[in-house]
Amino acid sequence: MTMDVGTVSCDFERGLINAVGDQFPEADIIGCLFHFKQAVRRKMQKLHIPAEEVTGMMLRGFLDSLTVIPHDRIDPHGINYVIG
Numbered sequence: 001m002t003m004d005v006g007t008v009s010c011d012f013e014r015g016l017i018n019a020v021g022d023q024f025p026e027a028d029i030i031g032c033l034f035h036f037k038q039a040v041r042r043k044m045q046k047l048h049i050p051a052e053e054v055t056g057m058m059l060r061g062f063l064d065s066l067t068v069i070p071h072d073r074i075d076p077h078g079i080n081y082v083i084g
Contacts, residue, residue: 011035
């Protein structure tokens with residue numbers, strides 16, 4: 001039996017992403033918005049960003065808008081600040 005999977009949404013665990021990619025090589029793998037926001041919240045808290053600013057960024061429309069920016073419009077130099 002084979003499955004033709006177009007898109008898979010999952011959290012950002014590297015092992016899961018690799019396993020899905022191995023099983024469904026033609027599928028587009030996208031990250032879950034809930035888990036993305038959860039990871040950003042933890043990172044902001046780790047950086048000691050004030051709680052009211054963290055709460056504000058979690059409101060609908062702030063981080064959510066990042067999901068619709070075309071990949072070619074994202075400056076790769078900024079990725080280091082997100083990863084770090």
